[in-house]
Amino acid sequence: MRVPLLDLSGQYTALADPIRAEIDEVLAGQHFILGPKVQRFEKAVAEFCGSPHAIGVSSGTDALLAIFMAINLGPGDAVITSNYSFFATGSCVARVGATPVFIDIDPVTYNISPEALERYLSSCRRDNDGKLRTAKGDTVRAIVPVHLFGLCCDMNRITEIAGRFQLSIIEDAAQALGAEYRVQDQIAKAGTIGESGTFSFYPSKNLGAAGDAGMIVCREEAFARRLRHCRQHGMEPRYYHHFIGGNFRLDEIQAAILNVKLPHLDEWSAARRRVADNYREEFERLGLTERITLPAEPYRQDGLTNHHIYHQYVIRAPRRDKLREHLSAREIGSAIYYPVGLHAQECFRYLGYQSADFPETDRAARETVALPIYPELAREAQRYVAQSIAEFFA
């Protein structure tokens, strides 16, 4: 049996007719840039997330970059983020000339460790001008927690720490659209807990476009206005540029497609959770839970529906690389997110980090593997995956 890591064909087949009709409408209307479909999608995402503002942009990467440009982040500034993320989280900080500061992860959730974050911030100094500075003298401007694999970071602790150190929070929620988290007696969606949040609609994301697309949500109207200018070269009105932005516009055809898909997102997230539950059941039945570590669900008891949206289903396994070879021989897809921590990327060598600074990142990079997950994944296919893993450890 062939079980790919991801198969989007079932989702497309089910929605092909309305998607084609929406695309035709854009082609007939000839309004290709920031037209009514983009506006509709922004409104729908703002409502879905419970955010006052949503600004459509060209990708999850450009969402981060636009925010950093809009807050005038630059040389002499530092931004603190997780060491275990997709490259863009760190690279966008560096692209505007600021310094990314990487923090090790929590070994259970793979998200930024609040303890390590607090330890790092406590090692910074508060200067007479009131600014928090790193040992190298950079001004710490913001924290970027990354909700990895569709599970929110420990945001109550991170918010408390950010408040104490007077730092703003920009959530990288690229993998977590719809994921929920309990803030006191309220249920908050990923991306809306900090001052701003970013999403990616890269095709393999839970809500995927047919190309690149992204979104920013934010609280403040003035900041939303600045971001709207930023995505059009800092321009307002036409050909008058107040600051340097970029071409970060969300494409009208992508917005048209995403408008068709968004109403299905919650049912897809529920189906992904069912897949995760099935995996747990199979692994327990096969006596594998002593061998492999299943994804943690720290918020399952918090009365949340989307306590995890399983963008990826990631386990820890001994002899991980051999296991992948075994799965591959049985035509089962798998992937490593991520094989190298950001601190160890060649392009970040100038930051001077050592692997010893990030024991949990290094361990996760060595031990974790993502298994097939998508809403339509059949129970029989999951049984085959679990059985194949059991064979490997037999």
Ligand SMILES: Cc1ncc(COP(=O)(O)O)c(C=O)c1O
């Ligand atoms: C955590 C994280 N941040 C940022 C991005 C960048 O998003 P995009 O690929 O849409 O530029 C991604 C997407 O892969 C991601 O997973």
